Amino acid sequence: MSQQHDFAASLREWRKRKGHSQLELAGRADISQRHLSFLELGRAAPSRDMVIRLAAALEVPLRQQNALLVAAGFAPVWRQTDLAAPELAQIRHALDFILAQQEPFPAVVVDRHWNLLLANAGAVRLVEFLVGPLEPGAPVNLADALVAPGVLRPYLTNWAQVAGYFIRSVEADAASDGTTATAQLLERLLAYDGVAAALAAPPAGFASGPVLPMLFRKGDVGLQLFTTIATLGTPQDVTLQELRIESFFPMDDATARLFRDWSEASGIEAPRS
Missing domain, CATH: 3.30.450.180 (Beta-Lactamase)
Known part of the structure; x- marks a missing residue:
């Protein structure tokens, strides 16, 4: 439950930072405003694909997309590779x-x-x-x-x-x-x-x-x-x-x-x- 609330708080913060209303973000992510509201309140748990979809709709950088995934209880999906690798x-x-x-x-x-x-x-x-x-x-x-x-x-x-x-x-x-x-x-x-x-x-x-x-x-x-x-x-x-x-x-x-x-x-x- 705590991870759910961590993700919910992070999602609300990113939406407000980007200046979107719930209705606007729901439209950008092609989900219902009700579902988004439940995610922001911690009343629903997102799937990994939903985290990535919302992050893309918010244009969240890859590093912070990983942080959102971790907050939702998933492993990061974006690598960070040394430039000399x-x-x-x-x-x-x-x-x-x-x-x-x-x-x-x-x-x-x-x-x-x-x-x-x-x-x-x-x-x-x-x-x-x-x-x-x-x-x-x-x-x-x-x-x-x-x-x-x-x-x-x-x-x-x-x-x-x-x-x-x-x-x-x-x-x-x-x-x-x-x-x-x-x-x-x-x-x-x-x-x-x-x-x-x-x-x-x-x-x-x-x-x-x-x-x-x-x-x-x-x-x-x-x-x-x-x-x-x-x-x-x-x-x-x-x-x-x-x-x-x-x-x-x-x-x-x-x-x-x-x-x-x-x-x-x-x-x-x-x-x-």
Whole structure:
């Protein structure tokens, strides 16, 4: 009975988080509102297929779908595989291909909480230019690197705007996935000096361009970049669903030339389009 109530509470929480009424969710899941009401009250026990159907209707991430299954008394159905595992070799090849094609410009692969998993040479050159050589094998969290006072912030001239935009995206993640880990990441970012002031600052005015750039400056060198974020289209593994591929592109010719010069100086030739 306690598992039934655990599932019932989790189901109600997810429905409210997604902003659906019982009638709306029942329609999306193709069940009766009465049945959904009984499930939310713990008066009916769901089958495994019903848990998965409701989770899909609510667009619950795979990790949280497993949690809903466990709450209902079932074993998880979605695997979480290490990216280096042999069964993900073709996915890893695809990610390596994407990173290589982005040369000489930076590209990285991160997990749900912005822990760095893979980076191309362009990304390494950018970071080493700004903050110096990285310690081999040391874990890197790009969220902390962006928001914390002593890493990228001193070189990002529009840090307040970029950090504010980024933290709002983490807030959206925390509201969407409902995990303790994402909530803790958000709490950690909000605790850094200067973040509250950056979030409270009034908007700078009308946008001067189509995207918000990242404006880096170190000495006499200025870099103007914008980013894109891609995900895998049809993941059926927790690890793969949570991957993000962030690619950085120059916003002016001077930035593009500098990255090409760095690439040529390092002896790494960028792929030809």
